Amino acid sequence: MSWSETFLEVLKDNDVRLVTYVPDNILTPLITGIHADNYFMPANATREDEAIGIVAGAWMGGVKGAVLMQTSGFAVAPNAIASLIVPYQIPAILVISERGILGEFNIGQTAVARVMRPTLDALGVVHHTLADVTKVRFTVDSSIKQAVTTQAPVAFILSPLLTGGNPVAHGKLST
Amino acid sequence: MADSIPTDRSRLEVFNRTELTRRLVAKLEREEAVIGGIGNTNFDLFAAGHRPQNFYMLGSMGLACPIALGVALAQPQRGVIALEGDGSILMGLGCLATIANMRPRNLTIVIMDNALYQITGKQPTATGGVTDMVAVARGAGIANAEWVRDQAHFDALTSRRFDDGGPVLLAVRIDDKPGAAQPPRDPALVRNRFMKGLGIGRAGALD
Numbered sequence: 424m425s426w427s428e429t430f431l432e433v434l435k436d437n438d439v440r441l442v443t444y445v446p447d448n449i450l451t452p453l454i455t456g457i458h459a460d461n462y463f464m465p466a467n468a469t470r471e472d473e474a475i476g477i478v479a480g481a482w483m484g485g486v487k488g489a490v491l492m493q494t495s496g497f498a499v500a501p502n503a504i505a506s507l508i509v510p511y512q513i514p515a516i517l518v519i520s521e522r523g524i525l526g527e528f529n530i531g532q533t534a535v536a537r538v539m540r541p542t543l544d545a546l547g548v549v550h551h552t553l554a555d556v557t558k559v560r561f562t563v564d565s566s567i568k569q570a571v572t573t574q575a576p577v578a579f580i581l582s583p584l585l586t587g588g589n590p591v592a593h594g595k596l597s598t
Numbered sequence: 599m600a601d602s603i604p605t606d607r608s609r610l611e612v613f614n615r616t617e618l619t620r621r622l623v624a625k626l627e628r629e630e631a632v633i634g635g636i637g638n639t640n641f642d643l644f645a646a647g648h649r650p651q652n653f654y655m656l657g658s659m660g661l662a663c664p665i666a667l668g669v670a671l672a673q674p675q676r677g678v679i680a681l682e683g684d685g686s687i688l689m690g691l692g693c694l695a696t697i698a699n700m701r702p703r704n705l706t707i708v709i710m711d712n713a714l715y716q717i718t719g720k721q722p723t724a725t726g727g728v729t730d731m732v733a734v735a736r737g738a739g740i741a742n743a744e745w746v747r748d749q750a751h752f753d754a755l756t757s758r759r760f761d762d763g764g765p766v767l768l769a770v771r772i773d774d775k776p777g778a779a780q781p782p783r784d785p786a787l788v789r790n791r792f793m794k795g796l797g798i799g800r801a802g803a804l805d
Contacts (some may be wrong), residue, residue: 441671466673466700469692470665476693478663480633480668483653483789484676485798488668506657510785571599 426556426585427452431516433563434489437571440464441488443474449520449586450491453578471496472503477513479507487571489516494523497542498535504546504576509533512574516567518581521552528595540547541598543578550578553585605732606799610771611748615639615710616778618752618770619681620646622642622708622787625756630677631669631796633725635662637717639681639710641777650795654788655782663697670702673796677704677760684711684725691734698739704761707735709769735767738799743767 424432430453434442442457443466444450453582457463464486468474471492477487492500497519508515521531545548549570551562563579568576583589619642623632631651634640639662640654653669655662666680671690687694687709697705713726719736735743746752755768781788793799 441668466671468696470690472658472661473664473690473693473696476658476664477668477671477696479661480665480670481672482668482670483665483793483798484631484669484796485793486668486672503658507655507661510656510791512786513789515726522691556766 425452426553426559427456429556429559429564431456433472433560433567435462436564437487437567439489439567441466441478441486442491443468443477443488444491445469445471445474445493445522446491447493447496447522448591449522449581450591452490452517470476471499474514475500475503475508479511479513482513482515487514487522488514489518491518493520494539495532495535497539501542501546504548508576509525509546509548513576514570514574515576515594516570517548517576517578519578520581520586521583526588526592526596528592539580548576548578552580552582554582556585559585603616603692605730605745607730607745607771610745612771612773613746613752614644614650614775615772616645616775618710618772619643619672622679622751622756623647623649624757626760628656628677628790629795630679630760631666632679632681633662633666633669634680634717635680635686638777639686641684641780644781645778648781650791651793652795653792656785657670660686663690663693664684666705666707667693667697667700667702669796670705672705673701674702676681676796677706679706679708679748679760681708681710683716684709684713684731685715685723687731688724688729691738694735694738694740694767697740703764705764705766706760709767710772711769712774714774716776720774732767735769740765744769768800
């Protein structure tokens with residue numbers, strides 16, 4: 424089973440129905456998967472903070488949700504993390520495709536790749552980097568359960584070692 | 599719903615936010631959820647009398663509508679109302695496009711527009727210039743968007759079930775007065791009580 428199929432299966436196992444997103448090429452199999460499965464409620468947001476707000480409201484209304492974003496998009500999110508899901512103790516599941524390392528062509532992604540983990544640490548948000556497909560199920564399943572039980576958000580960073588990186592990058596890198 | 603010609607906003611009645619919010623809350627008969635945006639909009643929601651279905655924001659400027667959309671998606675049988683100021687909605691206009699495309703039937707947005715960042719010292723916002731929030735909302739695809747002309751018009755527009763007919767956006771001109779009271783600045787308490795008010799959560803076990 425691919426990393427994305429496993430990831431979606433774990434979301435279903437944990438009753439995570441709402442998936443809001445701002446897209447990325449790396450996230451395509453997840454986005455295609457949620458649109459293809461009537462179990463999920465997909466919501467295409469215009470910004471990452473908006474996507475977090477929708478998931479926060481849904482949690483308070485009784486529906487669990489995840490937010491998909493790319494690395495540069497993470498830089499839009501800190502105010503929504505700091506002022507909404509952390510202090511209001513909302514277990515939003517953040518899924519970030521890791522750009523800016525291991526073959527990035529866009530310099531705009533590289534600085535955010537460096538500040539992403541320190542920012543999550545400073546905000547007190549538990550994060551896990553997923554690099555090995557054999558560990559995706561245990562890491563995501565146990566961490567979602569911990570997030571819900573402890574009323575705290577959690578972030579999963581999808582490493583290029585897991586996803587193969589951005590599929591359009593190969594033709595854009597200098598040699 | 600309304601004509602397509604831009605409204606001459608100078609001819610609209612100017613409401614007071616505190617009074618308008620009381621008037622709106624008095625119309626709620628079905629445990630509708632109300633999301634009060636950052637600052638004065640949630641202050642006056644609290645001033646209108648706390649209800650278990652009220653959510654008060656502390657930061658997150660611009661996210662009242664996204665939060666309300668999430669509640670509306672999670673509880674499609676419940677009417678959900680977002681209260682936003684002009685400065686706040688201008689920070690996150692994209693959510694109007696998201697809401698227009700998702701078409702939640704149970705979501706109503708009320709924009710209270712004084713063309714000012716009242717709480718930071720009354721600096722002017724774009725709505726005091728050429729930007730018309732009803733035109734923006736219609737352009738985003740919320741067809742049921744209109745300016746409130748006067749009190750009778752407001753009463754007519756809010757004498758409806760809020761769990762159907764949406765998404766609706768009402769824009770109201772308001773004066774430059776601050777909110778009349780402030781809710782407790784305790785996010786965990788606010789969230790817990792709101793979830794209990796929506797029939798969700800574990801708080802009841804400790805009552």
